[in-house]
Amino acid sequence: MRLRTIVPTLALLLALGLLLALPGGGVAQPKMLKIGVSFPMTGADADSADAMLKGIQMAVEEVNQKGGAGGYKLDVVLYDSATPAAGQYDPAQAATNYRKFIADNTVVAAVGTIMSGEGKAISPILSEADMATVSPSATNPDITDPKFIAQYRPKKKPVFFRNVTTDAYQGPNMANYSYHTLKVRKVYVLDDSGAFGVGIADSFSRRAKELGMTILGRDQLNPKEADYKTILTKIKGMNPDAIYYGGVQQAAVKLARQSHEVMPKAVMLGSDGIYDLSFPEQAGKEAAEGWYATNASPEILTDPKAEEWVNKYKSKFKRDPTNYAITSYNGVLVIADAVERVAKSGKPVNRSTVREAIEKTKLNSLQGPIEYDENGDIKNRVVSVYQVKDSKFKYIGVAPQK
Amino acid sequence: MSFADVLLQQVVNGIALGMMYALLALGFTMVYGIIELINFAHFSVFMTGTFIGLLTLNLMGFTGSSQALSGLPLAGTLVLVFAVTMLATGLLGVAIERICLRPMRGLSGTAPMITTIGVSFILVNVVLIALGPQTRPFPGIIPDRRWAFGQAEVTLRQVLLGVAGLVLMLALNYLVRRTALGKAMRATAQDADAAQMMGVDVDRIVLLTFFLGSALAGAGSLFFGFYYGFTGFYIGYTTGLRAFTSAVLGGIGNIPGAVLGALVIGLIQSLGGQLLGVRWTDVVIFSILIGVLVFRPAGLFGMQTPQKA
Numbered sequence: 195m196r197l198r199t200i201v202p203t204l205a206l207l208l209a210l211g212l213l214l215a216l217p218g219g220g221v222a223q224p225k226m227l228k229i230g231v232s233f234p235m236t237g238a239d240a241d242s243a244d245a246m247l248k249g250i251q252m253a254v255e256e257v258n259q260k261g262g263a264g265g266y267k268l269d270v271v272l273y274d275s276a277t278p279a280a281g282q283y284d285p286a287q288a289a290t291n292y293r294k295f296i297a298d299n300t301v302v303a304a305v306g307t308i309m310s311g312e313g314k315a316i317s318p319i320l321s322e323a324d325m326a327t328v329s330p331s332a333t334n335p336d337i338t339d340p341k342f343i344a345q346y347r348p349k350k351k352p353v354f355f356r357n358v359t360t361d362a363y364q365g366p367n368m369a370n371y372s373y374h375t376l377k378v379r380k381v382y383v384l385d386d387s388g389a390f391g392v393g394i395a396d397s398f399s400r401r402a403k404e405l406g407m408t409i410l411g412r413d414q415l416n417p418k419e420a421d422y423k424t425i426l427t428k429i430k431g432m433n434p435d436a437i438y439y440g441g442v443q444q445a446a447v448k449l450a451r452q453s454h455e456v457m458p459k460a461v462m463l464g465s466d467g468i469y470d471l472s473f474p475e476q477a478g479k480e481a482a483e484g485w486y487a488t489n490a491s492p493e494i495l496t497d498p499k500a501e502e503w504v505n506k507y508k509s510k511f512k513r514d515p516t517n518y519a520i521t522s523y524n525g526v527l528v529i530a531d532a533v534e535r536v537a538k539s540g541k542p543v544n545r546s547t548v549r550e551a552i553e554k555t556k557l558n559s560l561q562g563p564i565e566y567d568e569n570g571d572i573k574n575r576v577v578s579v580y581q582v583k584d585s586k587f588k589y590i591g592v593a594p595q596k
Numbered sequence: 597m598s599f600a601d602v603l604l605q606q607v608v609n610g611i612a613l614g615m616m617y618a619l620l621a622l623g624f625t626m627v628y629g630i631i632e633l634i635n636f637a638h639f640s641v642f643m644t645g646t647f648i649g650l651l652t653l654n655l656m657g658f659t660g661s662s663q664a665l666s667g668l669p670l671a672g673t674l675v676l677v678f679a680v681t682m683l684a685t686g687l688l689g690v691a692i693e694r695i696c697l698r699p700m701r702g703l704s705g706t707a708p709m710i711t712t713i714g715v716s717f718i719l720v721n722v723v724l725i726a727l728g729p730q731t732r733p734f735p736g737i738i739p740d741r742r743w744a745f746g747q748a749e750v751t752l753r754q755v756l757l758g759v760a761g762l763v764l765m766l767a768l769n770y771l772v773r774r775t776a777l778g779k780a781m782r783a784t785a786q787d788a789d790a791a792q793m794m795g796v797d798v799d800r801i802v803l804l805t806f807f808l809g810s811a812l813a814g815a816g817s818l819f820f821g822f823y824y825g826f827t828g829f830y831i832g833y834t835t836g837l838r839a840f841t842s843a844v845l846g847g848i849g850n851i852p853g854a855v856l857g858a859l860v861i862g863l864i865q866s867l868g869g870q871l872l873g874v875r876w877t878d879v880v881i882f883s884i885l886i887g888v889l890v891f892r893p894a895g896l897f898g899m900q901t902p903q904k905a
Contacts, residue, residue, distance in 0.1 A: 237730070281731075416834075424869035425869055428602065431601070431605075
């Protein structure tokens with residue numbers, strides 16, 4: 195056969211094959227909607243992402259067992275938002291993943307992002323597509339702050355909803371706690387140069403100053419640097435009552451190890467960026483002991499209401515849940531609830547209608563009532579404090595608002 | 597803690613850092629001395645070394661939560677781990693030379709150097725795929741002993757790093773200056789063709805240089821692991837680039853220069869962090885690199901000792 199005949203023959207065969215492969219035209223398809231999930235499943239934060247993903251899977255399964263949401267079965271599309279080069283989450287990868295969700299018409303909404311840096315990258319993309327995402331853990335206030343509306347949601351409508359409060363409360367409330375309860379008067383503040391870390395360290399410092407604490411200094415850690423002894427030695431020379439660290443795991447693990455060596459008695463304060471069950475193991479048992487952490491949600495795991503949920507999660511996945519596994523679980527419930535309300539109202543179920551319905555969420559959940567303000571932030575603004583004891587995070591109480 | 601004590605402590609930290617950079621800088625400088633090639637694969641040989649050391653320790657039954665050893669078991673374990681790691685990284689260096697660089701020998705231009713960058717990426721990605729992106733805790737088998745000077749302290753890890761590093765460097769110096777092998781190396785460095793005519797097996801000398809440089813990087817990688825208590829696939833780049841800067845600072849190709857350059861960089865890092873803030877560390881170090889390249893391309897100590905290798 196000459197080339198001239200091969201090409202049309204091949205084309206014909208291909209067309210035939212495609213026709214045969216098409217899903218049976220006319221046959222009723224089970225109605226299916228997808229929820230996009232872009233989590234850093236590898237890298238430094240893999241363990242906390244895993245705990246959250248399992249919360250999502252549990253919620254999707256439960257919704258489907260009850261017959262779905264508004265007649266639709268739910269399904270999850272999962273992409274990894276960590277890249278090898280970063281060794282942790284990568285905002286550019288998160289943006290790529292969300293573009294993929296948007297390209298797929300069956301994706302009505304997403305649960306995520308985990309990290310604030312990712313949230314900043316994807317919020318404008320979602321705004322253009324008029325699609326909602328429900329974040330289980332991103333706490334940087336800028337993403338939803340009306341001040342930055344041109345940057346993060348050029349189409350004005352809220353698209354970034356969150357089941358946790360923001361660092362406008364998380365950082366300052368930790369400052370309140372350290373001032374009133376731990377009697378910290380002189381503090382050194384560090385961040386890990388990420389969007390989340392810088393933001394929360396700033397908000398902590400602002401509140402600390404208002405309270406009359408002395409900020410001995412502020413420096414920035416490079417998460418890829420190995421040596422933090424230099425900065426720790428410098429801090430040791432200033433005799434601080436405590437060190438506040440704003441940031442996530444990659445730098446935290448090394449900071450914990452080396453601060454344990456340089457100044458073993460220092461009071462170390464962290465945020466939800468280190469509230470990760472693998473933190474004590476990665477940093478080393480003794481090094482992690484005594485670290486304080488916060489969570490931008492109420493403590494749910496030890497609440498008797500959640501006992502059944504926790505037991506089910508443990509027996510199903512053979513691992514311990516985190517509070518953010520519950521906010522992730524609730525993320526799915528928020529979307530399912532919105533889909534159901536849209537379906538009932540008779541409007542077509544698509545990303546715009548679902549996004550609009552999420553705005554009006556009024557849901558009673560394990561973490562308490564979920565309602566969002568006009569920017570997408572949750573109205574319940576509780577911040578909880580934890581401390582590492584015997585290599586586990588122990589709940590201490592709610593951080594004071596003032 | 598008084599300011600003087602803090603400064604003293606930073607000097608101690610800086611010297612410890614400098615010793616680690618020195619072990620790595622020696623590999624750059626030796627290879628450059630012999631074949632005038634900047635070997636960027638050296639970064640990754642160092643990084644791979646930390647994992648070889650870690651896996652060896654794991655095989656011997658030590659994990660991240662192991663207790664510190666003391667006395668004879670400690671010495672025995674250390675000697676064994678160092679021997680295995682240095683041998684393995686040395687052989688890795690030899691393999692890189694034999695497989696990737698020898699076919700390029702004699703080519704002018706940047707092709708061989710670009711090849712070493714490629715090899716570096718390959719090694720990083722092999723480690724990444726095989727062992728994952730998580731940072732791994734290093735067994736803390738060296739006890740946490742400290743000696744106080746005022747309020748500054750020197751730890752046993754720093755002392756071991758300093759002493760062992762010094763011993764390795766003196767041994768290298770002896771090898772290069774006092775043995776027949778060293779004479780052959782120096783001859784190759786001065787003029788490879790003439791050395792060949794005098795009966796020096798140049799290929800063997802180049803291989804040996806790669807072996808020695810990479811073995812020293814292996815030693816450096818173990819110091820890194822024990823000193824910082826962790827390793828990860830990404831550690832080669834930052835540490836390697838600073839070691840490279842040290843080698844340039846000392847005059848690339850100049851062995852004592854590399855050690856001095858490394859100590860200077862270590863001290864700049866710790867004292868610069870103290871006086872300016874750690875966020876400026878890389879800015880300062882690489883400004884120095886650029887400054888040296890522009891104003892004294894032969895390095896700070898390059899002029900006084902023209903003898904290469």
